[in-house]
Amino acid sequence: MSNLTYEESKSVALRIILLLGAITVVEVIIALLGKGYLVSGFYLPHWLVAGTMIILSFVKAYYIVLEFMHMKYEVPGLVKSVLLPTLLLVWAIIAFMYEGNTWGNKRSLIQNKNKEAIEQVTPSTPVAE
Amino acid sequence: MATDSMVHQHDNNSDALWEGGQEPFKASYGKLMMWYFLLSDAFTFAGFLIAYGALRFSMPTWPVPDFVFSTLPGGFHHKPLIFVTIMTFVLLFSSYTMVRAVQEGHHENKRGVVFWMFLTVLGGAAFLGCQAWEWNTLIAGEHMTVTVNPFGTHTEFGTYLEGDGRDIKAGDNFKPGDSYLIHKDNGEWKNLAYKVTEGENAGMTKNLEFGPKAFGALFFFITGFHGFHVLSGVIFLLIIMLNVATGLYHNRGNKYEMVEKIGLYWHFVDLVWVFVFLLFYLL
Numbered sequence: 001m002s003n004l005t006y007e008e009s010k011s012v013a014l015r016i017i018l019l020l021g022a023i024t025v026v027e028v029i030i031a032l033l034g035k036g037y038l039v040s041g042f043y044l045p046h047w048l049v050a051g052t053m054i055i056l057s058f059v060k061a062y063y064i065v066l067e068f069m070h071m072k073y074e075v076p077g078l079v080k081s082v083l084l085p086t087l088l089l090v091w092a093i094i095a096f097m098y099e100g101n102t103w104g105n106k107r108s109l110i111q112n113k114n115k116e117a118i119e120q121v122t123p124s125t126p127v128a129e
Numbered sequence: 130m131a132t133d134s135m136v137h138q139h140d141n142n143s144d145a146l147w148e149g150g151q152e153p154f155k156a157s158y159g160k161l162m163m164w165y166f167l168l169s170d171a172f173t174f175a176g177f178l179i180a181y182g183a184l185r186f187s188m189p190t191w192p193v194p195d196f197v198f199s200t201l202p203g204g205f206h207h208k209p210l211i212f213v214t215i216m217t218f219v220l221l222f223s224s225y226t227m228v229r230a231v232q233e234g235h236h237e238n239k240r241g242v243v244f245w246m247f248l249t250v251l252g253g254a255a256f257l258g259c260q261a262w263e264w265n266t267l268i269a270g271e272h273m274t275v276t277v278n279p280f281g282t283h284t285e286f287g288t289y290l291e292g293d294g295r296d297i298k299a300g301d302n303f304k305p306g307d308s309y310l311i312h313k314d315n316g317e318w319k320n321l322a323y324k325v326t327e328g329e330n331a332g333m334t335k336n337l338e339f340g341p342k343a344f345g346a347l348f349f350f351i352t353g354f355h356g357f358h359v360l361s362g363v364i365f366l367l368i369i370m371l372n373v374a375t376g377l378y379h380n381r382g383n384k385y386e387m388v389e390k391i392g393l394y395w396h397f398v399d400l401v402w403v404f405v406f407l408l409f410y411l412l
Contacts, residue, residue: 006232009232010229013225014225016228017228024221031195031411032209053407057404057406064396064399064403068392069396069397074154077153078154078164081154085168089175096179096182096183097183097186100184100186100187103186104186104188107187
């Protein structure tokens with residue numbers, strides 16, 4: 001366990017929860033502001049809003065795991081054995097987003113091909129008559 | 130003789146290792162296993178959320194969260210994100226009360242542990258209540274199911290030819306990216322007719338189509354799986370709270386370690402919600 005005193009750890013917990021609350025409020029404000037709900041006619045670029053959300057969510061995850069779950073005060077071996085395996089997810093995310101994108105491309109390709117077939121058949125019908 | 134004594138010596142060494150004198154990673158068995166359980170659970174949730182991401186990426190349109198989740202209890206509509214922000218705060222607050230319960234446990238303050246754990250249980254129950262209300266709105270009010278998703282997004286410019294008696298009136302214009310909800314009246318879907326006004330299909334009359342099917346299944350399955358974690362967390366919190374009250378953990382003399390272990394689980398549920406909140410409601 002930590003070598004903080006009872007009073008110190010109480011104030012740390014309060015600071016962290018206030019920080020997490022503040023980050024959540026900031027996230028919601030950026031989401032609403034970026035999509036034009038707060039100031040009419042004012043928008044932020046989508047990549048900026050999405051990027052900020054993702055970064056802020058990881059900041060929240062960092063504080064929950066390291067402070068609330070006391071990961072910061074565990075021995076290095078425990079920290080590594082729990083946190084390093086999650087790095088496998090980095091590849092999973094990259095691979096499946098790429099995969100999803102390919103599904104989307106294939107779907108629109110099929111739709112376009114179907115449209116082409118219809119266009120070829122339609123003008124030839126009067127000729128056959 | 131020689132082998133005998135070697136075996137004996139070996140036994141002595143292993144006694145030192147296995148009799149509980151040395152804990153791997155200076156953490157008790159229970160706490161270590163809770164960490165590895167949470168690691169595996171993180172992979173389960175990551176699998177679901179990555180599936181959500183891949184399916185969302187593969188669709189030309191996706192329901193806009195600010196439109197889907199914009200109802201508040203008390204008949205408020207068009208208030209994007211407010212209700213789910215309240216839910217997030219409820220869960221964050223219960224995480225804080227859990228930290229306090231663990232700290233009181235280290236301080237050997239039985240009454241304090243019970244008090245803060247009770248607040249945590251209330252927070253978890255309040256979160257579940259909010260989720261029940263949200264699901265009820267989606268299922269009973271908006272008729273979303275695992276296979277039917279009435280939330281769609283326009284891809285063309287157009288004008289409605291008929292109204293739904295609610296938000297949409299005949300003659301209303303819309304642009305690509307605008308959201309719509311197909312209502313169900315007396316058991317019949319109202320796929321409103323509209324006229325395309327711009328682009329290659331200009332002049333064509335079409336009917337509103339349902340949104341990506343996967344949305345309903347992903348939403349109910351992932352938030353349901355998370356909600357089930359919250360529910361089982363609340364049940365375990367209650368059991369452990371009662372055990373604290375009867376003095377069971379005080380007698381064990383290990384600084385209320387059981388409270389610490391359920392605390393790890395409870396913070397993990399909060400951690401997962403951070404990412405569910407991100408993917409379903411913010412992006």
